[in-house]
Amino acid sequence: MMMHVLPVAAEYRHGVTWCVLNDRALGSIRDIQEFGMSNRIIDTDFGVQPDFAKIAEACGCYGEQVVDPNAVDGAIARALAANERGIPAVLDFIVARADAADLRALHLLRQKLSGAAQAESFMEGMI
């Protein structure tokens, strides 16, 4: 989701819901920094996040932040109900950081197959 699409979707009354899985990070890039670049985490892990629900509302959309897992069904129902009325929606689900085991495994496999130096350049090439 890019922020500028929100007022456009509202303008054209698109019945669409964006679900943000909000772990306060650009996760895939952060994982590359952690596992492929000697744990140099730069500008991918955030202490401050915008309030995406308020941004949605400011753009004429329905917005809701969801923290409690028990609130997921209700939030989805409210978003879809807004969509039925021609109002786009953003659901900002606050989630824990996912386990990066897959990327770590891929990195280790590349190291085994082609040596550490090549694995490092492979990870750099992914950015």
Ligand SMILES: Cc1ncc(C[n+]2csc(CCOP(=O)(O)OP(=O)(O)O)c2C)c(N)n1
């Ligand atoms: C407009 C745009 N800017 C930058 C990128 C480069 N990019 C690819 S993945 C990524 C991080 C995405 O983070 P997030 O949306 O949190 O998803 P995650 O990696 O956690 O699955 C970035 C910045 C992109 N693909 N598109």
